[in-house]
Amino acid sequence: MTKISETENLATATRRAPRPDHERSSWAGLLRACRRLAPTYLVFFCGSLLTTIPWLSTVGSWLDEGATMSAAQRSPSGILALSRHHDAVLGTYYALVHSWMSVVGQSLTSARALSALCLAAATVAIVDCGRAVGGTAVGCVAGVQMLIVPGVGWSGFDARPTAVSVLLLSIALRVLIHARGSVPSSWFYALMAVAGWVQLTTILQLLTTFRRSTLRSWRLWVSVLVVGVCVLPVAWKGHQQSAQISWIHDGVPAQLASVFVGRFADSPKSTTQLTQLTSVTSALVGISYVALCVFGLVVLKSSTARLLVSWAFGPAVLAVIAGAVTGGTVYLPRYFAASLPAAFILVALVARRAWSTSSPTRAVAAISAVVIAAICAPSLIAARVDDGKWGENSNQVAQEVRARQAPVIWMGNSLSVPLTYPHVVQGRAQYPSPSSAYSSDSLWGSTPNPRAAIAATGRWGHATVLVENRNSVTLQRAFTAAGCATADDRQYQRYTLFTATC
DSSP states (O other), X not given: OHHHHHXXXXXXXXXXXXXXXXXXXXXXXXXXXXXXXXXXXHHHHHHHHHTTGGGTTTSOXXXXXXXXXXXXXXXXXXXXXXXXXXXXXXXXXXXXXXXHHHHHOSSHHHHHHHHHHHHHHHHHHHHHHHHHHHOHHHHHHHHHHHHHOHHHHGGGGSSSTHHHHXXXXXXXXXXXXXXXXXXXXXXXXXXXXXXXXXSGGGGGGGGGGOOTTTTTOHHHHHHHHHHHHHHHHHHHHHHHTGGGGTTOOOOHHHHHHHHHTGGGTOOOOOSSSSHHHHHHHHHHHHXXXXXXHHHHHHHHOSHHHHHHHHHHHHHHHHHHHHHHHHSSOOOOGGGGGGGTHHHHHHHHHHXXXXXXXXXXXXXXXXXXXXXXXXXXXXXXXXXXXXXXXTTBOHHHHHHHHHHXXXXXXXXXXXXXXXXXXXXXXXXXXXXXXXXXXXXXXXGGOSSOOHHHHHHHHHHHSEEEEEEEHHHHHHHHHHHHHTTOEEEEEEEOSSEEEEEEEO
């Protein structure tokens, strides 16, 4: 009788004991955990904002952010009309920014603030993903990586759709984890449809739901088909407008290297500060992470580890393969930054395993964490200075343009310079002017228009022309053929500055 009573008491106690965080599978359990961990989530939310808010108005702008401002400042009907000709795959994002700025005001800083808030919310979602698969400590370690790894953090102060995609995919990953290997709920597919409208490449994440245990489920195939039908119009329109990204010609080996290594540290960096150091530390960050992910996959040997690896790397690899087969360009690091947080969760699981094994491995884990934080620091600093972004030293170029005291013609991507530093180049005739660029097609031109440049120079008699290096020779030949003279060439990181007289 005594043994029976003890057994019954043990069973009763087991039923009543709270289940560990990583074993909760009901939505009620999730809500209880969220309430209990609300202070932790708030710390990470605010911590993420501290990595972005101070720099929203200081880091340099670039051409694509100009496109965001141009599109988002139009009416909803204007955004729809624009999408018929340019950036159809980003129409939803532009509409979102338009709605946001109608409340908080129209400025590049306010547009970037939307990204900062989305990244902060995504950080909370990743903390909860980590908690769901390994407990609160794992979630916190994953959240810390969201704060310090450059490959994701840059999206919080960039007025482009990456941060929104990071948020949507982080929530979708949480729903997928909640499914525990079965077909995820309808919420997952709804999130994937919206994510596809915001950034088309995120649709490839759907492929991670195909597993041996789910292949025979009709609900899986129907759900994927519905999402495909929803996103297909945007994809088709984007295919028709694909010439807008045809200038990207990285080969397959370089793209694969970026998928597994470069993505972790890919971010906008200064062209004047810490340039050589960031080249070295960026490679070290990527190598460290891919090694930790491989180690985690081998050591953990779990379905969770396989899911995280496939989520972090699978869609990007498929994009590279698709590009190689079709001859187009599908992969860019920033298109797939949103899937990287899955690797952070895997690394957090590896850290928990090392911490719980023995004192020596615990010391190795602590030292590794310090080293990773140290090698991330140069890229984090270089991404937040105000004189360069995506390889553009806009401040230096703007100062040289001002020193020449002549009308100026901005060709192609060089329009980033006046969009970033309008106060430096103000007070002179410009073509196109930054204000007119926001309401014209100048931001989406696939190639510079030599005729327009020559015509503008003819009206003024002489002009300073800024053009990307790869188009400089062709443009100067066009000026010469039109009877104009060119002189005073100066080459920068991406641009060539010369004087034209007609």
